[in-house]
Every structure is written in structure tokens, then in C-alpha cells.
Amino acid sequence: MAGGNAIRGTRVGAGPMGESERGETAPRVRVTYWCANGHQTSPSFASEAELPESWDCPRCGLPAGPNQEQPPKPPRNEPYKTHLAYVKERRSDADGAAILDEALGRLRKHREEV
Numbered sequence: 001m002a003g004g005n006a007i008r009g010t011r012v013g014a015g016p017m018g019e020s021e022r023g024e025t026a027p028r029v030r031v032t033y034w035c036a037n038g039h040q041t042s043p044s045f046a047s048e049a050e051l052p053e054s055w056d057c058p059r060c061g062l063p064a065g066p067n068q069e070q071p072p073k074p075p076r077n078e079p080y081k082t083h084l085a086y087v088k089e090r091r092s093d094a095d096g097a098a099i100l101d102e103a104l105g106r107l108r109k110h111r112e113e114v
Contacts (some may be wrong), residue, residue, distance in 0.1 A: 033057075033064035034071045 027047040034040055035057035041064060045051060054063045054072055065071040091099070 020054075030067075031055075031066060033066055034068045035060060035062040035064040036071045036074050036114070037062060 027048045028043050028044045029051075030044045031051055032040060032042045033055040037057070037060050037063045039057050041055060042057055043055060048107075054065050056062075057064045061075050065072045
């Protein structure tokens with residue numbers, strides 16, 4: 001007895017699909033990139049496409065360039081900064097003391113009123 005599902009046992013992409021059904025592929029060009037760790041990767045691009053100057057290395061994640069002798073330098077990672085570190089960059093210790101004195105003065109004045 002046949003079931004109601006006519007496509008039973010098949011999956012997307014199954015079956016003989018060649019260039020005749022998909023169309024012709026675009027002409028490709030392979031470009032080799034090297035990262036600072038010496039890893040090599042060769043992605044392919046359409047021949048009409050503008051080639052990128054750098055490519056992320058799939059092994060280590062560093063930027064890779066087309067020149068093996070001079071690969072791009074690894075990006076400089078800034079360490080995590082706390083809110084206090086950013087405040088200290090903007091204010092000197094004297095500024096901080098003045099702001100603290102002002103805030104404490106307001107707090108004392110408020111307590112005297114209550």
C-alpha cells in the first residue's frame with residue numbers, strides 16, 4: 001500500500017544534479033594567503049571579483065596576506081579595562097578628590113536638613 005508522501009526517502013540535494021540543471025559555474029581563481037604563523041590558505045574567488053587584501057586564517061584566526069615574506073602583523077589586543085580605569089584616564093587624582101568633596105558636602109548638607 002502506497003503512502004501519501006511521494007518524496008519519501010529523498011533529501012534536499014539528492015539525485016543527479018549536474019551543470020545542466022544548475023547552470024554553468026563561474027570561472028574561478030585561487031589566491032594563496034599566509035598568516036604571521038606561517039599557515040597557508042587558498043580560497044577561490046570568481047575571476048571577475050575584486051580580491052581582498054587580507055583573509056582570516058582558518059587555523060589561527062590571524063589576518064593573512066598574499067605576500068609570504070611579509071604577512072600582516074597580528075592585531076594588538078587591548079586588555080580589558082574596568083569602568084574605573086576609564087574614569088582614571090579622564091580625571092586626575094585632584095579632580096577625583098574635588099568631586100568627592102563636593103558630593104560629600106551635598107550629602108552632609110542633606111543629612112543636616114533631615
